[in-house]
Amino acid sequence: MSLDAAILKALRSSPSRGVSGADLSQQLGVSRAAVWARMEELRQLGYDISASPHFGYKLVSVPDVLHADDLLSRLDGKQVIGRDIHVFQSTTSTNDIVEKMARDGAREGVVVFAETQTQGRGRLGRKWVSPPKRGLWFSILLKPDLRPQSSTQITVGAAVALTRAIQARTSIVVETKWPNDLLIDGRKVAGILTELRAEPDKIKYLILGIGIDVNVRPEEFPEEIRHLATSLRAVTGHQVHRADLAEAVLRELDQVYRDICREDFTGVAQEWEQNCSTIGREVTVTFGEHTIHGIAESLDFDGALLVRSQHGHLERILGGEIHVLPKPGRSKGSPRP
Amino acid sequence: MSLDAAILKALRSSPSRGVSGADLSQQLGVSRAAVWARMEELRQLGYDISASPHFGYKLVSVPDVLHADDLLSRLDGKQVIGRDIHVFQSTTSTNDIVEKMARDGAREGVVVFAETQTQGRGRLGRKWVSPPKRGLWFSILLKPDLRPQSSTQITVGAAVALTRAIQARTSIVVETKWPNDLLIDGRKVAGILTELRAEPDKIKYLILGIGIDVNVRPEEFPEEIRHLATSLRAVTGHQVHRADLAEAVLRELDQVYRDICREDFTGVAQEWEQNCSTIGREVTVTFGEHTIHGIAESLDFDGALLVRSQHGHLERILGGEIHVLPKPGRSKGSPRP
Numbered sequence: 001m002s003l004d005a006a007i008l009k010a011l012r013s014s015p016s017r018g019v020s021g022a023d024l025s026q027q028l029g030v031s032r033a034a035v036w037a038r039m040e041e042l043r044q045l046g047y048d049i050s051a052s053p054h055f056g057y058k059l060v061s062v063p064d065v066l067h068a069d070d071l072l073s074r075l076d077g078k079q080v081i082g083r084d085i086h087v088f089q090s091t092t093s094t095n096d097i098v099e100k101m102a103r104d105g106a107r108e109g110v111v112v113f114a115e116t117q118t119q120g121r122g123r124l125g126r127k128w129v130s131p132p133k134r135g136l137w138f139s140i141l142l143k144p145d146l147r148p149q150s151s152t153q154i155t156v157g158a159a160v161a162l163t164r165a166i167q168a169r170t171s172i173v174v175e176t177k178w179p180n181d182l183l184i185d186g187r188k189v190a191g192i193l194t195e196l197r198a199e200p201d202k203i204k205y206l207i208l209g210i211g212i213d214v215n216v217r218p219e220e221f222p223e224e225i226r227h228l229a230t231s232l233r234a235v236t237g238h239q240v241h242r243a244d245l246a247e248a249v250l251r252e253l254d255q256v257y258r259d260i261c262r263e264d265f266t267g268v269a270q271e272w273e274q275n276c277s278t279i280g281r282e283v284t285v286t287f288g289e290h291t292i293h294g295i296a297e298s299l300d301f302d303g304a305l306l307v308r309s310q311h312g313h314l315e316r317i318l319g320g321e322i323h324v325l326p327k328p329g330r331s332k333g334s335p336r337p
Numbered sequence: 338m339s340l341d342a343a344i345l346k347a348l349r350s351s352p353s354r355g356v357s358g359a360d361l362s363q364q365l366g367v368s369r370a371a372v373w374a375r376m377e378e379l380r381q382l383g384y385d386i387s388a389s390p391h392f393g394y395k396l397v398s399v400p401d402v403l404h405a406d407d408l409l410s411r412l413d414g415k416q417v418i419g420r421d422i423h424v425f426q427s428t429t430s431t432n433d434i435v436e437k438m439a440r441d442g443a444r445e446g447v448v449v450f451a452e453t454q455t456q457g458r459g460r461l462g463r464k465w466v467s468p469p470k471r472g473l474w475f476s477i478l479l480k481p482d483l484r485p486q487s488s489t490q491i492t493v494g495a496a497v498a499l500t501r502a503i504q505a506r507t508s509i510v511v512e513t514k515w516p517n518d519l520l521i522d523g524r525k526v527a528g529i530l531t532e533l534r535a536e537p538d539k540i541k542y543l544i545l546g547i548g549i550d551v552n553v554r555p556e557e558f559p560e561e562i563r564h565l566a567t568s569l570r571a572v573t574g575h576q577v578h579r580a581d582l583a584e585a586v587l588r589e590l591d592q593v594y595r596d597i598c599r600e601d602f603t604g605v606a607q608e609w610e611q612n613c614s615t616i617g618r619e620v621t622v623t624f625g626e627h628t629i630h631g632i633a634e635s636l637d638f639d640g641a642l643l644v645r646s647q648h649g650h651l652e653r654i655l656g657g658e659i660h661v662l663p664k665p666g667r668s669k670g671s672p673r674p
Contacts, residue, residue, distance in 0.1 A: 123536060145625070147486075147655060147656065148485035148486060148488075148533070148535060148537075149484075149485060149486040149537075149655075151485075151537045152537045152538075155537060179537070193536070194536060194537055195534070195535070195536055195541075196485070196534070196535050196536075196537070197532070197533070197534055198485065198532070198533050198535065199460060199530070199531060199532055199533070199656070200485075200486075200488040200489045200492060200516070200531050200533070200640075200655060200656060201489075201516075201624075201655045201656015201657065202656060204532075287538075288482070303537075318484060318486075318537060318538045319484065319536070319537060319538015319539060320538065
């Protein structure tokens with residue numbers, strides 16, 4: 001852990017009493033002058049740190065910036081996901097950065113955030129809009145001992161983790177749409193892009209890319225998707241602290257990932273089904289020129305969606321375009337009996 | 338097509354009559370001096386090209402080197418596989434080179450050969466030995482419209498193509514061992530490494546790596562695998578011309594790949610089953626800590642091996658270690674009745 005991360009961790013561990021410069025100096029094995037210098041640097045970054053002869057240093061408030069040392073200081077160091085964190089001001093796509101790291105032999109669990117992406121992408125090569133400092137755009141390197149066709153477990157697990165973290169920080173209950181969208185009132189608020197490098201029977205590594213529209217303003221979405229997209233700020237009516245949310249997301253992702261690695265996907269799948277806007281609904285699935293129409297019944301052990309087709313067959317859906325049909329019921333204009 | 342490839346193609350198209358410098362000059366749109374200069378270059382590379390005022394130029398013999406222009410001149414230009422060919426004297430691994438090309442947006446069908454690899458690899462990260470100019474070590478970039486779990490179709494298809502090409506050029510009937518080994522009398526003579534980059538439901542690109550031990554001498558294999566490996570030279574007792582074999586392999590691979598892309602995997606699977614040392618045999622499959630013991634019955638539509646376990650279940654095998662048990666019968670030392 002860097003000195004800044006250690007200082008922020010120490011300040012967080014004593015929020016009311018504060019920590020004296022002498023204690024910090026001893027605890028971290030550096031001079032009091034070095035501690036003072038780092039405090040000045042942190043203040044420059046926007047951290048409000050009070051200092052008094054009596055109480056020592058206290059963390060009064062943290063700015064709404066993503067700062068790798070800050071994020072690291074919030075985690076307990078025993079996590080796989082988040083054992084190493086990088087924040088870029090701007091990248092093409094955080095998945096690209098993690099891909100490069102993977103090729104250079106990086107350990108699993110490294111997380112790369114960017115304040116903005118110039119070529120953010122979604123599923124099937126679609127563009128993902130990432131306005132500067134308005135969201136959480138990040139990617140994680142994972143090396144699960146899974147076969148390629150089980151990689152949907154990771155996508156589904158990530159949806160569960162995001163759902164938990166968003167609910168904990170904003171009290172919003174999001175819906176999940178198989179396999180990779182998080183919705184609020186039918187509008188997309190977050191997406192998950194899973195890319196993998198594999199042999200036919202074994203994943204070499206997997207890159208989990210996540211985009212959460214935290215404080216994006218309606219006018220920042222491209223016009224053509226404005227009616228389909230939303231942000232946590234738009235729904236709650238107030239700014240959501242991104243670093244706090246990032247911390248919750250990384251903790252929950254780590255928890256879910258451990259469950260999947262312990263071959264305990266069943267619990268994850270059950271939780272996913274509870275939040276799901278797809279299960280039990282009439283759906284149309286299109287892949288290439290094929291279309292399946294039926295009722296989405298459940299997830300299987302690989303994370304595939306099981307759809308009971310109109311002909312009574314149970315079809316395993318691993319991808320394609322899912323369209324959830326509106327629930328049957330009286331239309332607004334129908335006469336009352 | 339380069340000038341050298343066009344010259345070699347023209348020489349090949351008229352093996353007995355020869356081609357005059359004037360005809361070549363007109364046909365290729367370059368001066369007779371330029372034709373003459375290229376002939377000199379080709380002779381430097383080891384091509385035996387005769388020239389006479391009466392017959393013009395004739396291709397007498399070609400050297401046992403891999404030369405991209407030569408390989409290109411042998412194909413008809415309508416192939417997907419081999420539409421672009423590169424030959425390296427030495428690389429880490431041809432899969433690595435193709436991976437870089439894929440990231441730079443190369444079209445599918447590009448083939449990279451290396452005369453030797455310093456870090457050739459086999460399945461599951463194992464080392465692959467590639468002594469200089471003794472074999473065919475090459476990789477192909479493919480972009481099939483398949484899901485990741487169907488990538489075994491490509492591995493199986495490659496095994497079929499190699500089997501056909503080796504039989505055509507050497508009359509040796511090789512056996513295939515699911516999913517990626519070619520054997521002669523139980524010893525490995527070629528291997529196939531399929532690596533892919535994908536989203537859970539779609540392959541972005543696939544790199545098909547192939548190694549054929551053409552003229553490798555027994556003492557060139559590492560001692561620990563010497564009893565498990567063989568080469569075409571060791572079996573036939575004579576040197577096999579590598580460029581001729583490469584041509585046959587690329588043609589057959591292109592044919593099989595077209596069949597798979599036309600969703601005609603059934604024919605490929607049937608041909609594979611005929612040459613297979615695995616189907617109908619008692620096998621033990623190990624993956625991680627799991628072991629399945631049973632009879633290998635057939636391939637399914639994804640190229641997975643269907644094994645009837647001792648408990649009567651039909652198991653779909655997508656990977657792991659396959660051990661084919663010896664056929665039941667009298668052991669050599671058993672007493673006769």
